[in-house]
Amino acid sequence: MIVADRKSLEEILSMVETDKKILVVGCKGCVTVCNVGGAKEVEVLASALKIARKKAENELEIDTHVLERQCDNEYVSQLGDTVGDYDAVVSMACGVGPQFLSEMYREQVFYPAVNTTFFGGATQHGVWEERCAGCGTCGIHLFGGICPIARCAKSLLHGPCGGSSNGACEVNKDTECIWDTIVKKKMEQGKVDDLLAVKGFKDWRSARDGGPRRSIREELVEGNI
Ligand code: SF4
Numbered sequence: 001m002i003v004a005d006r007k008s009l010e011e012i013l014s015m016v017e018t019d020k021k022i023l024v025v026g027c028k029g030c031v032t033v034c035n036v037g038g039a040k041e042v043e044v045l046a047s048a049l050k051i052a053r054k055k056a057e058n059e060l061e062i063d064t065h066v067l068e069r070q071c072d073n074e075y076v077s078q079l080g081d082t083v084g085d086y087d088a089v090v091s092m093a094c095g096v097g098p099q100f101l102s103e104m105y106r107e108q109v110f111y112p113a114v115n116t117t118f119f120g121g122a123t124q125h126g127v128w129e130e131r132c133a134g135c136g137t138c139g140i141h142l143f144g145g146i147c148p149i150a151r152c153a154k155s156l157l158h159g160p161c162g163g164s165s166n167g168a169c170e171v172n173k174d175t176e177c178i179w180d181t182i183v184k185k186k187m188e189q190g191k192v193d194d195l196l197a198v199k200g201f202k203d204w205r206s207a208r209d210g211g212p213r214r215s216i217r218e219e220l221v222e223g224n225i
């Protein structure tokens with residue numbers, strides 16, 4: 001899932017500083033799962049904005065709505081002409097949401113209320129950790145099922161940098177050196193020599209180095225059915 005954090009109230013207040021009537025739109029996808037942009041968080045933000053503006057004697061009218069997903073035009077289109085009733089729309093989806101909204105409703109201003117951070121999962125209640133950097137050519141089987149691209153601070157693919165200490169990364173002592181973890185796991189399996197088989201350079205064109213990416217399922221494209 002995509003993991004995100006809500007921006008500070010101060011930052012969002014500064015975005016809507018000159019607006020009198022706004023719509024706050026949530027998303028029932030990943031941002032609901034990581035408790036950042038679902039129905040509950042939309043209402044919390046709307047209340048906080050209203051209170052802050054009331055205190056400043058500059059009242060703000062706010063409506064709220066939660067879409068099934070903001071990354072799908074089928075749902076984005078459900079907002080319809082109502083978008084034009086507002087001075088601005090605040091999106092609580094990941095960075096994809098406000099872009100889909102901006103592309104469909106070209107006259108309106110959309111503000112991102114969320115900072116999109118990484119692809120990851122919950123390791124305990126209330127804690128999410130990064131696991132994937134979306135490189136486009138997954139090779140975790142070469143590293144004991146662990147991704148050094150997303151989980152090594154330097155995305156090293158051919159072994160540790162040599163800076164780790166007691167299993168902690170030299171970049172952040174509160175983070176495990178993932179290469180230490182990979183090597184230990186392969187040693188436990190009696191397969192540490194497998195790591196010597198990782199040769200050459202990764203072709204990064206499948207990642208962001210190749211520019212914006214597109215995924216096409218021919219069988220789902222209209223006209224091909
Ligand atoms: S190898 Fe690439 S696709 Fe696989 S988990 Fe790592 S970043 Fe994600």
Ligand code: SF4
Nearest residue numbers: 152160161169170177
């Ligand atoms: S200490 Fe380990 S995790 Fe940190 S940058 Fe070096 S190899 Fe990567």
